[in-house]
Amino acid sequence: MAGTDFSRTMSEASTQHGFNRSRAWFARFHVDLILLLLLLLLTASGLLLLYSASGQEWGMVKRQAIHFAIGFVGLIIAAQIPPRIYQRLAPWGYTAGLIALVGVLVAGVGAKGAQRWLDLPGLPRFQPSELVKLALPLTVAWYMAKRPMPPKFFDLVKAMAIIAIPTVMILKQPDLGTSILVSTSGLLVLFFAGMSWRLIFSMIALVGASLPVMWLYVMRDYQKQRVLTLLDPESDPLGAGWNIIQSKTAIGSGGIEGKGFMQGTQSQLEFLPESHTDFIIAVLAEELGLIGVLALLTLYFLIIMRCLYLSVRCETLFGRLLSGSLAVTFFIYVFVNIGMVSGILPVVGVPLPLVSYGGTSVVSLLAAFGMLMSMSTHSKK
Amino acid sequence: MWEHSFRDKSAERSLFRSRAITLAIIIFLMLCGLGWRMVYLQIDLHEKYRDLSENNRIQLKPIAPNRGLIYDRNGVLLAENVPSYSLTLVPERVKDMEQTISYLDKLIGVSERHKEQFDKRRKYRRRPFEPVVLRHKLSEEEIAKVMVNRTYLPGVDVEAQLVRHYPQGESFAHVLGYVARINQKEQNRLDQDPDKKRQYSATRFIGKLGIEKRYEADLHGQVGYQKVETNARGRILQVIEQTDPIPGDDITLHLDTRLQQLAEQQLKGRRGALVAIEIASGGILSLYSNPSYDPNLFVTGISHKDYSALRDNPDLPLFDRTRRGQYPPASPLKPVLGLGMIDAGTTNWDEEIDDQGWYQLPNDERIYRDWKRKGHGMVDMEDAIVESCDTYFYDVAVRTGVDTLSPFLSQFGFGRDMTLDVNNALRGLLPSREWKRRKNRSFWYAGDTVNLGIGQGFMLATPIQLATATAVLANRGKWVTPRLIYAHNDELDEIPHPDIEDIQLKDPKNWDKMFKAMSKVITGTHGTARRLLNNLQYPIAGKTGTAQVVGIKQDEEYDSEALKERLRDHALFIAFAPVKNPAIAVAVVVENGESAGKTAGPIAQAIINEYLGGAEG
Numbered sequence: 001m002a003g004t005d006f007s008r009t010m011s012e013a014s015t016q017h018g019f020n021r022s023r024a025w026f027a028r029f030h031v032d033l034i035l036l037l038l039l040l041l042l043t044a045s046g047l048l049l050l051y052s053a054s055g056q057e058w059g060m061v062k063r064q065a066i067h068f069a070i071g072f073v074g075l076i077i078a079a080q081i082p083p084r085i086y087q088r089l090a091p092w093g094y095t096a097g098l099i100a101l102v103g104v105l106v107a108g109v110g111a112k113g114a115q116r117w118l119d120l121p122g123l124p125r126f127q128p129s130e131l132v133k134l135a136l137p138l139t140v141a142w143y144m145a146k147r148p149m150p151p152k153f154f155d156l157v158k159a160m161a162i163i164a165i166p167t168v169m170i171l172k173q174p175d176l177g178t179s180i181l182v183s184t185s186g187l188l189v190l191f192f193a194g195m196s197w198r199l200i201f202s203m204i205a206l207v208g209a210s211l212p213v214m215w216l217y218v219m220r221d222y223q224k225q226r227v228l229t230l231l232d233p234e235s236d237p238l239g240a241g242w243n244i245i246q247s248k249t250a251i252g253s254g255g256i257e258g259k260g261f262m263q264g265t266q267s268q269l270e271f272l273p274e275s276h277t278d279f280i281i282a283v284l285a286e287e288l289g290l291i292g293v294l295a296l297l298t299l300y301f302l303i304i305m306r307c308l309y310l311s312v313r314c315e316t317l318f319g320r321l322l323s324g325s326l327a328v329t330f331f332i333y334v335f336v337n338i339g340m341v342s343g344i345l346p347v348v349g350v351p352l353p354l355v356s357y358g359g360t361s362v363v364s365l366l367a368a369f370g371m372l373m374s375m376s377t378h379s380k381k
Numbered sequence: 382m383w384e385h386s387f388r389d390k391s392a393e394r395s396l397f398r399s400r401a402i403t404l405a406i407i408i409f410l411m412l413c414g415l416g417w418r419m420v421y422l423q424i425d426l427h428e429k430y431r432d433l434s435e436n437n438r439i440q441l442k443p444i445a446p447n448r449g450l451i452y453d454r455n456g457v458l459l460a461e462n463v464p465s466y467s468l469t470l471v472p473e474r475v476k477d478m479e480q481t482i483s484y485l486d487k488l489i490g491v492s493e494r495h496k497e498q499f500d501k502r503r504k505y506r507r508r509p510f511e512p513v514v515l516r517h518k519l520s521e522e523e524i525a526k527v528m529v530n531r532t533y534l535p536g537v538d539v540e541a542q543l544v545r546h547y548p549q550g551e552s553f554a555h556v557l558g559y560v561a562r563i564n565q566k567e568q569n570r571l572d573q574d575p576d577k578k579r580q581y582s583a584t585r586f587i588g589k590l591g592i593e594k595r596y597e598a599d600l601h602g603q604v605g606y607q608k609v610e611t612n613a614r615g616r617i618l619q620v621i622e623q624t625d626p627i628p629g630d631d632i633t634l635h636l637d638t639r640l641q642q643l644a645e646q647q648l649k650g651r652r653g654a655l656v657a658i659e660i661a662s663g664g665i666l667s668l669y670s671n672p673s674y675d676p677n678l679f680v681t682g683i684s685h686k687d688y689s690a691l692r693d694n695p696d697l698p699l700f701d702r703t704r705r706g707q708y709p710p711a712s713p714l715k716p717v718l719g720l721g722m723i724d725a726g727t728t729n730w731d732e733e734i735d736d737q738g739w740y741q742l743p744n745d746e747r748i749y750r751d752w753k754r755k756g757h758g759m760v761d762m763e764d765a766i767v768e769s770c771d772t773y774f775y776d777v778a779v780r781t782g783v784d785t786l787s788p789f790l791s792q793f794g795f796g797r798d799m800t801l802d803v804n805n806a807l808r809g810l811l812p813s814r815e816w817k818r819r820k821n822r823s824f825w826y827a828g829d830t831v832n833l834g835i836g837q838g839f840m841l842a843t844p845i846q847l848a849t850a851t852a853v854l855a856n857r858g859k860w861v862t863p864r865l866i867y868a869h870n871d872e873l874d875e876i877p878h879p880d881i882e883d884i885q886l887k888d889p890k891n892w893d894k895m896f897k898a899m900s901k902v903i904t905g906t907h908g909t910a911r912r913l914l915n916n917l918q919y920p921i922a923g924k925t926g927t928a929q930v931v932g933i934k935q936d937e938e939y940d941s942e943a944l945k946e947r948l949r950d951h952a953l954f955i956a957f958a959p960v961k962n963p964a965i966a967v968a969v970v971v972e973n974g975e976s977a978g979k980t981a982g983p984i985a986q987a988i989i990n991e992y993l994g995g996a997e998g
Contacts, residue, residue, distance in 0.1 A: 149393045191404075194396045249437065252422045252430025265438040269612040286434075290423040294416060301412050308401050312394075320397050324404075331408050335415065342418045 030079040030377040032310060038303045039075075039354070039369060043068045045296070046355035052262045053276040053283040053357075060276065060357060067359045071366030078370025082378045083319050086371060090142035093135035094162070100128030101169040108173070116173050129178045130364050132166045134371075136182055137325040140189040145318035150194035159190055176223050177336075177348030184332055188325040226346040243273045247341050251285040251293075258289030276357045278349060281341050296355075297338075304331045307369075310376040319375030326368050439621065440611050443583035446602030447543060449629030451557065451592065454664070454867055457638040459553055460593070465544035465681070466519040468527060469512035472503060474536030481534060482515070488530060489523040491516060494684060512538060517681040545586060545593075545680050551673040552641050555701040556865070558591020558804070559676035580604045586680070592634065592865060595804040599869060602629035633868040635664025643991050644669040647984040652972040654702035656848035657988050660963050663852070663861035666992065668803070668845070670702040704806040707841040708970055712769045712926030712977075713955040714790070714836030716895050717850060718778065719762055721789035724886050727781040730894060733759045740775035742827050749775050749831050752927070766898040767905045769925060771835050778834025779827055786833060787813040792884045793850040795842055799881070800849070801864035809846050812839035837929065847968035851955040855922070855963035857892040858884030896922050900960045910954070910978040913986050919993045921986060922963075923956035925977035949973040954981035958989045965992045 026033045047061055047068070054060040100118055109117045116127050140159055147155045163186035170179040191200065215224065229241050250266035253259070262268065264286035267275045275283050284292050307327030314320040330353060337352040339345035351361050422430065451460035468485070475481050482499075485491050499515045519527070524539050531537065545560045547553065563571070567587055571577045581587075583604055588594040605626030609617045644655040648671035657667040674691055678684075691699050700706070722728050738756030740749040751757065751771040757764065765773035778786065791797065796811025810816075812833060814825040832838025842850075849863050860881040866874050886892065899922035902908045909925040927950040952974030957966040967985040974980035 149396065192397055192400050194393075194400065246437075248422060249430045249433045251419065252426045253434035255423055255427045255431070266434050269438055269610075269618070271434075271437050271613040285419065285423065290419055293419045293423070297412055297416055301409070304408055305405060308405055312398050312401050317393055317397075320394075324397070324401060328404055328408070331411075335411055338415050339418075342415070342422060344418055 027377060029076065030374055031076065032306070032373050032377065035303065035306045035310065035369065035373065036075075038299065038306060039072075039366070042299055042303065042354050045299070049280060049284055049355060050276055050357055052264070052287060053267055053280050055268065055270075056262070063359075064357055064362075067362040068366075070359075071363045074363055074367040075370035075373070078367045079373040079377065081371075081374055083316055083375050086138060086322070086374070087142050087145070087318050090135070090138040093131070094139040094166075097128060097132040097135040098166060098169070100131060101166060104128050105169065105172055116175055127360060129170050129173075129175060129182065130360050132170070132182055133178075133185065133329075134364060134368060136163065136166055137185045137189055137322055137329070138371075140186045141318050141321035141325065144189060144193045144321055145316065147193075149317065150196065151190070153199075156190060156195060156199070159186070163187065171218070174220055174223075176219065177350055181329065181332060181336070181350070185325050185329040188328050189321045192321050192324040223346075226348070229347065243279070243347060244343050246271050246273060247279050247282040248343050250279075250282040251342060254286040254289045256290045258285070258287045258292060261287050263287060278337065278347075278351055278356060279341050280356050281338055281352050300331070300334050304328075304334075307372055310372060314375045316375070323372040323375045326372050330365070330368075437613075438610055440609055442607040442609050442617075443579075444605035444607055444626045445583035445585070446604060446626035447628040448545065448560070448586070449596075449600040449602065449870075450631045451600075452631065452633045453636045453638045453641075454633065454666075455637065455639075456633075457549075459547065459549055459557060459634070459636070459638070461546050461548060462543040463546045464541050465517060466524055467514045467540050467542060468516040468519055468523075469514050469538050469540045470499075471512050471536045471538070476535060481537065484530075484533065485515070485527070485537070488526050489516070489519070498682065512540060514540075517544075542585075547676045549638060549641075550675050550677065552638070552645050552669070553636070554673045554676045555670045555703065556591055556636065556641075556668040557676065558589060558593040558595075559679045560586040560588050560593050561679050562682060563587045589679070591804055592632070592802075595802050596630075596632055596866070599632060600629040603627035630869045631871070632866065633871070634865045635659065635662065635666060635867045636668065636865065637666045637992070640667040640988055640991060641669055643667075643987060644984070645671065645673070647987055648971070651974065651980070652696055652702070653974065653981075654706055654844040654970045655967070655984065655988065656703050656844045657965060657967045657992065658848050658852040658863050660852050660856050660957070660966055661861070663801075663863045664867060665800070665803070665863055665865050666965065667988065668703050668865070670700070670704075670706070672696050672698040674698045702970065702972075703844045704803060705843070706970065707807055707809050707843055708951055708953065709838075709840055709928040710795075710836040710842040710847060710926070711928040711951075711953055712836060713847060713851075713924045713953050713968070714840070714842075714926075715766055715769065715774060716899055716924050717790060717793050717854060718774060718786060718834065718836070719766060719898075720854075720886065720891055720895055721786050722777045722781045723762065723891055724789070724888075725781050725785045726887075727785075728762060728777045730762050733761045734765075734773050734776055736760055736770055736772040738772070740772045740831065742779065742831065745828070747828065763894075763898040763901065764907075766895070766924065767901045767909070768907045769902075769909050774834040775831045776834075779830050783812070783814055783825055783830045783833060786830075787811060792882075793853050794846055795840075795850065797846075799862065800845060801862045802866055803845060803863070806845055807843055809843050810839060810841040836926065844968050844970050847953070847955055847970075848966055851957055851968055852966035853884065854892075854895070855957035855966050857889065858886065860884075896960050896963075899924055910982045912978050913982050916983070916986060916990070918990050919958045920960040921956050921958040921989060922960045923954060923982065923985065925982060926953035926955075927951065927975065927977060928953060930973065946973055949975050952977040952979075952981040954978075954985050956982075956985045956989060958993060965989055 047065060050064055051061045104116065104118050109119050116129065118126060118128050140162055143159055143162060144151060163183050167179045167183040170182060229244060246266060250264065250272050253266065259265065264283055266272045266286050267283040272279055272282055281293070284296060304327055307323065307330065311320050311323035311327055314323055333350055333353045336345060336348065336350045340347050340350065351358055353365050354362060447462055450458060453459055470481070472478065482491055482496065495516050499513060502513050519539060527534070527537065527539055547557065547559065562585060563581070571581045580601065580603065584601065588597040588600065593600065603626060606624045607620055608622040610619050610621060611617050640657055644667050648655060648669065651671060654670045655667055656665065658664065659666050678687055723730065736751060736756040736758060738751050738754050741747070752769070756772065757768050757770045760768065760770045760773050764770060790811055796808055798806050798808050800806060812829065817823060817825045817829070829838055833840055852863065853860055860883055862881065868874055900920060902923050902925065903910045903913045903917065903921055905911065910923050913921065929950055930948050950973070952971040954969045954977045955967065957963040967988050969981040969985045971980045971984070
């Protein structure tokens, strides 16, 4: 009862507002104007920051702008596709993702002892794990939406299996960071579906207990090294600790107001590694200071809150589960990246969403926002 | 049915909403956590990280000072700094080290030894992105070859640096010594003194021997600094501030290149040493040991082959005979001994002794032979000096006693290191009753005094000590400490010489009487160095000597033919000139030279003639 009231009052409130017409215009294209504006603001800031972080390299900024353009087109297209199509396609996408993952394990290419890329003739080189990032929450949402809520124990076990298969395969590449993110996006669906708190806490306890086992049997040496480096970066200041020491130095030296745009010595003089990709927030922190960082955190917070609000407004269970999961997954990216750069999480290769340089992640993230808009803007039938 | 379904839907919605709110709160808290972390880094730890980032950016780059030059007394350059081009690699920028080195090998040649040293240098005392030297002394052609192919050689560069060069080569090797790369031991010693550590922070070479070591502190100079902004790869983007290094002092030495080269020429093909001292100043005019070596080989690191050739040479070119060669002073000690005997009153200029060719201590069977089998007949002190009569000195020495002779010899610098700045010189050996008790734990026998009477037995002296004693003798007992240093940066060195008591004889006339006897060594009909008359340009006072290499057993004939060349006696000669007003004192040792009058004497005369001739002409 309360739920319907909530959505009704919201839609009534919006019709009473002055930008009724424009809102209607966007609604016809199934695009949420507020979210779109927030995303445009974020990507524009990202381009500006990239210009500084890349050492004033116009070529890189242009390529990233093209990525954004493709991503926004993808977003609009994804928003047009009605939820039921996604629902129908979900298991196929999942199956395709699994096949691609098998392909990676058999014939993947990559570097530093990890196979993550698939190089198929006629297709651009891509990471199948990116596909799974979208396909897995879709599939779990599809599966759970057909079940009564709150979910029964056996349904949860089956859903867990759906999550576990790609997770283990990504873990085998090996790519611990992505496998954790992928499984989390699936588990979030279960959380939104109403998995009981007792089960949630016992799962957390189980994960906690399995950590020592992971350390001993699953984690590779380089992964352990990253954790050890997090705990004591000074132990190897020129090797593994270099990145984290330099990024903390960049952040700390920025102070409250920063050294000024394009004036950061850590980033401009190349002391900061990966300054245009994973460590880009350190450039922001150095050049624009705490003020810049808090502004960015606020922007992310607004985007996530808007997404959660949209997910609550979805009419279908499938839509709610999927968009809730996508919103929180987006937050996890942000948290893991900033946590890693500021030295509270180990260094895993997670880019700062929509700010770090990189085509695949930009396009798939914006496409996910398109899906999210589709879920909340299409009426039930 | 519809009712039921509607209720379900609404329950689903409210369940979802409560979950979404829960997560929204968690997300908010976690973002606050990130914000708090940033506040901690950017406010609480701001100063620490600001300093760290400044240290990253700004580097204090030390600049090595130019080493002071070394000149001889006439301004001839003895040690200079010449630019040398080295091939350097920055390992961080070299993509494939093996491939790069093999390419360079094809281009300009890189030996196994170079690779070995390169690997060693890589591991030692190195900051990231600091270039490591692969090869020194590139020729113009090699530089061109590397520069042309630079695109294929990332991280490879040619670096210019100043390297010590000794233009006179072998002539001054022993006296100047050389500089070479600072080794680990020297580095550790420098590191112990914070000031030294700072001064040497950019210096690669240090004086290892001779003058280069003795005057290291003066020659080195003061380190300079450059405050530079660098990027992470160590490339200098701009110089913010610079303090220029202060070059080391230029040093002028008393050495005279003409005399030094003459000594080298004269001793050619021989093993020996020559020391010449200017009497008035105490300046060492020549300090030469033969054979010598090329000090330039050592500067940038001598090859194993070259080094073992020097080390294994039986003529010991690395051995500095002037400082480290200890020989029995033999007969050249007689003028000093004679003065001591007369001063002690145990003999006088008139006393004559009948020399039958041997001497025997009372109650002793042992026979001490004179070098002349049949003896010299009736000899007084002057004859004993001129003819180098051993029997005379055996007899008077025993009468005078070691307790008088030993302290007297000590006044002339025997058994002591008396030079101002000749580095690491040995003290020779001046025997005494006390010394023998301490060293051999036995008594001093009369026979020991017999041997001391002719400068043999236990007694040992270096060529420097012989020349010093000759200079003091020629200066009539007045001490002027022998020295190499003449001037620092064109300012004459007025180093107060150590307070050494001048030698006072009871009758100062004895000095000139001894000079007369010594001049008769050359001019007398029986003089042992009368051969020098042929070329006598200036009146010379001298004394010949032969030092036994092998002990000759009782009743055994000394037969030089039968002895191998290396077992022949060493020839010694001391001299000063002009006799009336001595200006130069010389001591020459020719190993296995046998007859001093034939070998060592003419060498000393050549030096004296050159010095006095040069001074007047």
